Amino acid sequence: MVQDLNIFIPAKFKRKDMKLKKNIAVSESGFIFDPSTGESFSMNNIGTEIVEYLKQDKSFEEIKKSMLEKYEVDSTSFEKYYYDFINSLQQLKLIVDE
């Protein structure tokens, strides 16, 4: 079953830059496929956007700047949501520590 990977849940704070695992495939529709495990996930638009930034090796500060410009969200809330999302990606072994 394809698991949903959305970015809504409250989060723990953690400040470090993360990198998407090298061979992860991400489609424009927000479908992630991890070819080493065969697992696949689907993300909402914001999740897809963040993963795209991670693929481009953007830092947290750069991602935050882009997202704050684009969406009506304050810095603290964004950080909270962002790191929760990152934690989910980490638990699913989709990203590695910088």
Added chain:
Amino acid sequence: MNKININLAVTGLNNTDNPGPGIPVIRAIRESGSFNVRVIGLAYETLEPGIYMTDMVDKVYMVPYPSEGSEALIQRLEYINSVENIDVLIPNFDAELFTFMKSAQKLEEMGIKTFLPTLKQFEERHKSNLPEFGKRYNLHVPKSSPVLDRKDIGEIRKEYEYPVMVKGKFYDAYIAYNEEQVKMHFNKISAKWGLPVIIQEFIKGTEVNVVALGDGKGNTIGAVPMRKQYITDKGKAWGGISLDAPDMLDLTHHIISATKWRGGMELELIRTEDDKLYVIEINPRIPAWVYLAVGAGQNLPEALVKLALGKEVKPYKSFDVGKMFVRYSYDMIVDLEKFEQISTKGEI
């Protein structure tokens, strides 16, 4: 390219919810560009669906169960061969392999070629011999013990922590959380597959599999790793996906090279949370999901037939990652006459 004319005999036509590899093997060989093939199906039961798949098999013969002994099987094959002139035989059941391996010389004399593991390879990878196999070839394997007597089940808790896996020597595997459940599975499995029943340490993780082909000289002709995406209540893959897993391929190459594996092989592995790969079973034949490998670019049944014919086969170097198979069931309409014919005459 000139196609080779071959008469190919195949078992495992039971394309059921516990599928044999026969039909996928036939499909792969029919789609190969190398052969003009006449397929002779060998069936044990009259309701094996492959018997009635006329686009897959040209002729089907009933053969005696392996439990009736190799003499009965050889006699039947002598008759079939006198009519069909079989070039290559691919057995697909664990339970029949021993009989076919023991009869390989006799088959050769009849002009029938096979490409099977040696008896040593077959024996040493048995579930009950897995701990020694792991030690010999430096592999992670679960602790396993053969149980020959129901009254020894009480001893399990001295050596194992529950849950444990309870496995038949050829097929079937159940998880048991206590002694009562072990006894229940022991009875069921021993009645079906005989003894020993194997108790195996439960390894927590994700099950992943590899289909591979060894040339008998230590070379891996092809290998495709897969993860089951949909598993039936019999534990069979109903959907799966090819993986980019270099560590699984390294492990496969290591096993094939160290054992000089000859023939098809399915590795059943558990990937633990800390990314260790445990070998839980080595099946000495092509698995029923082999068509995924064909779809991903490695026609392993075709390569196996070429090896059986003594042809040189270049190892496959790559395959498509992220190819999926999704199995389905399909109702064939069969005339009673056909069922009557296979039931009474033993051939159709």
